[in-house]
Amino acid sequence: MNVTQLSAFVANKPGHLQRVLKVLADESINIITLTIAETSDFGILRMIVNDPDKGHKVLRENNITCSITDVLALEIDDTPGSLYNALDVFAHMNLNIEYMYAFTEKREGKAVMIFRFEDVEAAKNALVGKGYNIVRKIDIIGEK
Amino acid sequence: MYSKDIETMPEKKMKELQLERLKWSVKHAYNNVPFYKKKYDEAGFHPEQLKSLDDMRRIPFLKKQDMRDNYPYGLFAVPLNKVVRVHASSGTTGNATVVGYTKNDVEVFAEVVARSLSAYGVTENDVVQVAYGYGLFTGGLGLHYGSEKLGALTVPISGGNTPRQLMLFKDFGTTVFCATPSYALNIADYIEKNMSDYKIEDTKLRIGVFGAEPWTEAMRTEIEKRLKIDAYDIYGLSEVIGPGVSCECSEKSGLHVFEDHFYVEIINPETGEVLPEGEKGEIVYTSLTKEAFPGIRYRSRDITRLYHDSCKCGRTLVKMDKVSGRSDDMLIIRGVNVFPSQVESVLMEIEGTEPHYQIIVDRKGSLDDIEVMVEVNERIFSDEIKVMNELSKKINDKFRSVLGINAKVTLSEPGSIPRSEGKAVRVVDKRKQ
Ligand SMILES: [Zn+2]
Numbered sequence: 133m134n135v136t137q138l139s140a141f142v143a144n145k146p147g148h149l150q151r152v153l154k155v156l157a158d159e160s161i162n163i164i165t166l167t168i169a170e171t172s173d174f175g176i177l178r179m180i181v182n183d184p185d186k187g188h189k190v191l192r193e194n195n196i197t198c199s200i201t202d203v204l205a206l207e208i209d210d211t212p213g214s215l216y217n218a219l220d221v222f223a224h225m226n227l228n229i230e231y232m233y234a235f236t237e238k239r240e241g242k243a244v245m246i247f248r249f250e251d252v253e254a255a256k257n258a259l260v261g262k263g264y265n266i267v268r269k270i271d272i273i274g275e276k
Numbered sequence: 277m278y279s280k281d282i283e284t285m286p287e288k289k290m291k292e293l294q295l296e297r298l299k300w301s302v303k304h305a306y307n308n309v310p311f312y313k314k315k316y317d318e319a320g321f322h323p324e325q326l327k328s329l330d331d332m333r334r335i336p337f338l339k340k341q342d343m344r345d346n347y348p349y350g351l352f353a354v355p356l357n358k359v360v361r362v363h364a365s366s367g368t369t370g371n372a373t374v375v376g377y378t379k380n381d382v383e384v385f386a387e388v389v390a391r392s393l394s395a396y397g398v399t400e401n402d403v404v405q406v407a408y409g410y411g412l413f414t415g416g417l418g419l420h421y422g423s424e425k426l427g428a429l430t431v432p433i434s435g436g437n438t439p440r441q442l443m444l445f446k447d448f449g450t451t452v453f454c455a456t457p458s459y460a461l462n463i464a465d466y467i468e469k470n471m472s473d474y475k476i477e478d479t480k481l482r483i484g485v486f487g488a489e490p491w492t493e494a495m496r497t498e499i500e501k502r503l504k505i506d507a508y509d510i511y512g513l514s515e516v517i518g519p520g521v522s523c524e525c526s527e528k529s530g531l532h533v534f535e536d537h538f539y540v541e542i543i544n545p546e547t548g549e550v551l552p553e554g555e556k557g558e559i560v561y562t563s564l565t566k567e568a569f570p571g572i573r574y575r576s577r578d579i580t581r582l583y584h585d586s587c588k589c590g591r592t593l594v595k596m597d598k599v600s601g602r603s604d605d606m607l608i609i610r611g612v613n614v615f616p617s618q619v620e621s622v623l624m625e626i627e628g629t630e631p632h633y634q635i636i637v638d639r640k641g642s643l644d645d646i647e648v649m650v651e652v653n654e655r656i657f658s659d660e661i662k663v664m665n666e667l668s669k670k671i672n673d674k675f676r677s678v679l680g681i682n683a684k685v686t687l688s689e690p691g692s693i694p695r696s697e698g699k700a701v702r703v704v705d706k707r708k709q
Contacts, residue, residue: 139659141652143689169661173686174652176659195469195690197657230660248659 134202134252135269136184140177141197144170152177152196159190164273165246167233178233180205180246182273204247204255205267210238215245218264225258227251239267278394278426279387282536283591287584290592291329294539297564299326302335305570308353311346312572332541333550337560338574343373343515352376352568359568364412365514375514376568382421384565385517388534389422389510392523395532395589396483396508398452400427403480405448407441407455408488410434414518415488419454419510422520428452435459438466445479452483457491457499457507460484461632464502476504485510487519490599490617494624496528509598515574516561522596527588530595537565540594541573542582556581559596579606579615607637607703609644612680616702619648622674628655629671634693638706647684648675649693 142148149168156163166179181187184200191198208214222229228250235244244267249255256266277283285293303323305312316322319336326332343351352359359376377385398404404423408415416434423430431448433441435455441463444450453460467474484499487510499507511531512519521538522531533540539562542551551557559582561574580597587595607614616635623629629650636647650671658664668685675683 137659139657141657141687141689143692148689171661171665174664174688176661176664178659192469192654197652197654197690199654199657199659201659230662 134256135180135205135246135267135272137201137203137246137248138179138181138184138187138191139199139201140179140191142168142175142177144172144174149175149177152191155190155194155196156181156187159186161187161190165233165235169231178231180272184273201248202252204249204252204259205235205272206245206247206259207239207242207265207267208245210241210243214243218245218259221258221262221264222255225254227255227258239271244272277590278391282534283391283532283593285536285592287592287594290535293536294564295329297536298329298332298539298562299323301562301564301566301570302326302572304353304567305572309351309570311342311351329539332539332562332573335573337548338572340373340515340575340577347372348374349376353570354378354568361417362412363414363417363514363518365414373515378567381517381566381568384537385418385520386421386425388517388520388537389418390425391534392510392520393422393426393428393452393485395523395525395591396452396485396506397526398423398426398428398483398485402428402451402483403431403449404428404452404454405431405433405441405444405450407433407435407453407459408519413488414512414514415454415456418512418518418520419485423452423454438463439471442467442471442474445481449480451480452485453481453503453505454485454510456488457486457495458489460486460499460503460507461495464499476502481505484508487511490615492617492621492624493598494621498624511596511599513561513576513578515571515576516563517566521561525587525589525591530583530585530587530597532587532589532591532593532595533582535593537563539564540582540596542580543575545577545579554581554583556597559599607635607646607705609637609646609681614646614679614681618679619675619702622678623648623650623671625674626667626671628653632693633702634704635702636704636706644707645684646681647686649686649688651690651693652687653690 140152142152162182164180168175168177188200208218230248232245232247306316306323315336321334358378360379361377362374364372364374406419408419410416420430420432482505484505484507486507496507508524510519510523512521522533524531541560542557543560545558559576559578559580563571578599580599582594582596584594619635623633632651634649638645656667671685
C-alpha cells in the first residue's frame with residue numbers, strides 16, 4: 133500500500149535533467165509529481181510515476197544512477213494548521229522525516245503530501261492510529 | 277617453473293652471469309650506436325672499464341628524450357635487415373618512441389612472457405584470451421607470443437567489444453584473461469549493468485593477467501571478488517622489451533625480475549645516485565641480451581624498491597614492489613607529493629565507490645586546487661541529500677588523513693569520466709595548460 137518513489141542522480145548541468153525526462157517520455161512513463169533536491173554539483177530527482185518498476189528499468193538501461201524507495205502519501209485537510217498537526221504526531225512518536233513534498237493536485241478537497249521516513253512502517257502505524265488517511269498506491273498511479 | 281635453472285639460480289651466480297652479459301651489451305651499444313659512443317666518450321667512460329657491477333654507476337643514463345631525439349631508428353644497434361619487428365609507445369606526452377627486435381629478441385620476449393604466465397600457474401592446458409590491444413603497443417603481441425610459446429591455446433581477440441569478450445569466455449572456455457586492470461573492471465561493470473543473467477561463475481575463468489598501468493592491492497581485491505579469479509600483475513615497458521620484465525608469482529607479493537635479461541638498479545630520481553637494496557626510488561634498466569635495441573641504464577621514471585626475500589615460490593630472482601607510481605605522474609599539490617594510485621587506494625577503501633576517478637588540478641591565484649571526480653553508481657546512491665553529502669565528506673576526510681590534502685570531491689554521473697580500454701586518463705593538470 134506504500135507508494136513507490138523513483139529517484140535519479142542528475143548532474144547539476146544544462147541538459148542533464150532533460151535527458152532523464154526524455155528517457156521516461158520515450159517509454160511513455162507518466163510523471164505524476166516530482167521534486168528536485170539540489171546541491172551545487174548534483175541534484176536528486178524524486179518522482180512518483182505511473183510505472184515505477186519500468187521507470188527504474190529504463191533509467192538503468194540508459195546508465196542513469198537511480199533507485200526505488202517506499203514513501204507514504206498522506207491525505208491532509210486543506211485548512212490552516214493541518215500540516216503542523218500532522219508533523220506534531222511524528223514529533224511525539226520520534227519519527228524522523230527525511231524529506232517531504234506536496235502533490236500539485238487536490239484529491240476530493242484534500243491535500244496530499246509525500247513523506248520519506250527512516251522507518252516507513254512505524255510511521256504508517258502511528259498515522260493510522262491517529263486517524264489519518266494514507267493514500268494507496270493504486271489511488272495515486274491508477275491501475276496498470 | 278618455465279626456466280628453472282635461471283629462476284632458481286643462486287644470487288652470486290646470477291651476478292656473475294649479469295656481469296658477463298653486461299660487458300657484451302655495453303660494448304655492443306658503444307660499438308654500434310653512435311649516440312652511445314659520443315655520450316660515453318664525453319663522459320670519459322669506455323666499456324673496457326666495466327670490471328664489476330659497481331662500475332655500472334659510471335655509465336651515463338639513457339632518457340626517454342634520447343629516444344625521441346633519435347626517432348625512429350637512431351638507437352638501433354643492428355642493420356635494419358636484421359630487425360624483424362618494431363613496437364612504439366606514444367607515451368603520455370610528446371612524440372613516439374620506437375623500439376626494434378631481432379629474431380632472437382622476439383624469442384627472448386616470448387620466453388619472459390611464457391615464464392610469467394607459468395609463474396601464475398598457466399599451462400598448455402589453458403585457454404588464454406588476450407584482450408590487450410594488438411598493434412604497435414607491446415601488450416597484445418607480447419602476451420600472444422608468450423602464451424603460444426608456453427603452448428596454451430591463444431585467443432587473439434585484442435581490446436574492446438565487451439559483449440564479444442564475454443561471449444568468448446563461455447564459447448571458447450577461456451581460463452586465462454589478459455588485459456589492463458581498468459578494462460577488467462569495465463567488464464565487471466558491464467556484466468552488472470547490462471547482463472544480469474550472465475554468471476561469471478558459469479565460465480571457466482580462473483586467472484587474470486593484468487598490467488600496462490599501475491594498479492593497487494585494493495583494485496586486485498575488487499577484481500578478484502567481482503570476476504572470481506586470481507589476479508596477477510605483469511610488468512614491463514616497451515623501452516625495455518614489453519610485458520615480462522618482471523612478474524608476480526603464487527605469493528602475489530612483489531614481482532620477480534628476469535635478471536638474466538635485465539639488470540636493475542634503484543636511484544634517487546633527484547640526484548641519480550644509486551640507492552642500496554631495499555630503498556625506494558626510480559628503477560633503472562639495462563638490457564643484457566637485446567640485439568636490435570640495447571637500452572643501457574634506461575630511466576623508467578617508475579618508483580619501486582628491490583629486495584631478496586627467499587620467496588616461497590622457490591624463485592631466487594630479485595623482487596620489486598608493485599609499481600606505486602611513475603615519477604612523471606606524480607603531482608605536487610601545495611608541496612605535497614601525490615600519486616594517482618594513492619587517490620585510487622583511498623576510493624577503493626570506501627565501500628561501493630568505483631576506481632573510475634579523475635583528478636583535476638588547477639591553480640586558483642597562487643594556490644593549487646585539487647578536485648576529485650567520483651562517479652555515483654547504484655551502490656552508493658541514495659535519494660537523501662544527507663547521505664550523499666556524508667559520502668563526499670567521508671571521501672574528503674580520507675584524502676586529508678591519507679594524503680594530507682584537502683580535495684574537493686565532486687560526485688558525478690556514471691560515464692562522465694572518460695574511459696579508455698587502454699590506459700585511463702586519470703589526471704588533468706590545468707596548471708600546465
Ligand atoms: Zn616468488
